[in-house]
Each structure stands twice: as structure tokens, then as C-alpha cells.
Amino acid sequence: MPESRTVITFGTFDVFHVGHLRVIERAAALGDRLVVGVSADELNLRKKGRAPVFSQAERLAIVAALKPVDEVFVEESLELKRHYITEHAADVLVMGDDWAGRFDEFEDICEVVYLPRTPAISTTALIEKISAGS
Ligand code: C2G
Numbered sequence: 645m646p647e648s649r650t651v652i653t654f655g656t657f658d659v660f661h662v663g664h665l666r667v668i669e670r671a672a673a674l675g676d677r678l679v680v681g682v683s684a685d686e687l688n689l690r691k692k693g694r695a696p697v698f699s700q701a702e703r704l705a706i707v708a709a710l711k712p713v714d715e716v717f718v719e720e721s722l723e724l725k726r727h728y729i730t731e732h733a734a735d736v737l738v739m740g741d742d743w744a745g746r747f748d749e750f751e752d753i754c755e756v757v758y759l760p761r762t763p764a765i766s767t768t769a770l771i772e773k774i775s776a777g778s
Contacts, residue, residue: 649675652734652754654719656683658696659770660706663762670759671738672712679732680707681719691722697771729754 653671657664657680672678685700696703700718708716719728725747729737734754737747741758750756 648677649735650677650679650733651675651736651738652679652681652729652732653738654681654683654725654728655740656688656696656767657703657707658688658698659767660698660703661765661767661770663765665710666762667738667740667759668707668710669712674736674738674757677714678712679715679717679734680713681717681728682707683719687719687721697767726750726753 651671651674653667655664655667668678668680682700682704685695688694688696698706704716704718707713715732717728717732725737728734729750730753736755736757737750738757738759739747740761742761744758747756
């Protein structure tokens with residue numbers, strides 16, 4: 645029986661939009677099983693200085709409900725990637741190319757793939773657009 649390929653990806657996935665969906669679909673297409681680490685509220689407060697619009701429980705529920713997603717977990721720290729990759733026996737790490745080069749150090753334990761971001765959409769732009777009421 646051929647070996648099954650596990651793909652892992654990480655993100656905040658706040659104010660979930662089609663750019664998030666596309667990266668998840670493309671990540672899933674690179675293997676047989678997709679595991680997604682959803683960043684903790686605490687991690688966002690620490691790293692970005694603000695809480696996400698949707699709580700980690702809500703963001704996890706949304707991502708877990710997606711058809712291409714097999715498993716979700718809370719990403720407690722950016723520094724634990726190696727641990728998460730090993731724990732989930734991931735063969736491929738996928739990230740959007742806003743992170744290009746940042747995770748090359750894990751090439752010793754898995755394949756590292758950066759996918760082009762979906763143009764012209766971001767959580768920040770959406771929040772601004774909604775706030776402006778336009
Ligand atoms: N993304 C994309 N196209 C967009 C917006 C986002 O492909 N227009 C991708 C990002 O490149 C990322 C994923 O969607 O791979 C999630 O994006 P964010 O929620 O912004 O995640 P981020 O806060 O960058 O992740 O370990 C990483 C952390 O969890 C933080």
C-alpha cells in the first residue's frame with residue numbers, strides 16, 4: 645500500500661475569507677491528509693498586540709468544518725513548529741508566500757512549500773472596508 649502523505653499548515657484564519665479557503669484547498673491537494681494549526685488568541689496578543697475578531701474557539705470551529713481539513717489544533721507558539729510537524733508526522737509544511745524562506749530550517753524533517761497568496765484580499769483590508777462602511 646502506498647504511504648499516505650500528511651500536510652500541515654498554520655494560520656490565524658481570522659474573519660475567514662476566500663484567500664484562506666484557497667490556501668487550505670491547495671495545501672490539501674499536496675497530500676492525503678491535511679492538519680491545520682490555528683493560532684491561539686494569546687499568540688496573537690503577544691505577536692501582533694491585538695486580539696483576533698473571532699476567538700480561537702470560533703476560528704477552530706470554522707476551519708475544522710471545511711471539507712479539505714482532517715484535523716485542527718491550537719498553535720500556542722510560533723517557536724513550536726518543529727514540535728508540531730513531528731507530533732503530527734507531517735511530510736509537507738505549507739505556508740503562503742508572505743512567509744517565504746522563513747521555515748526553510750524544517751527542510752531536514754519535511755518538504756517545505758510556499759504557495760502564492762490570493763491577490764487583493766486580506767483580513768486587515770476587510771476590517772478596514774467594513775469599518776469604513778463602504
Ligand atoms: N493567505 C493567502 N492569501 C491571502 C491571505 C492569506 O494565501 N490573500 C494565506 C496566508 O499566506 C497563510 C494563511 O492564508 O498561509 C493564513 O493567513 P493568516 O490568517 O494571515 O495567518 P498568519 O497570521 O500569517 O499565520 O505560524 C503562522 C501563524 O499561525 C500566523
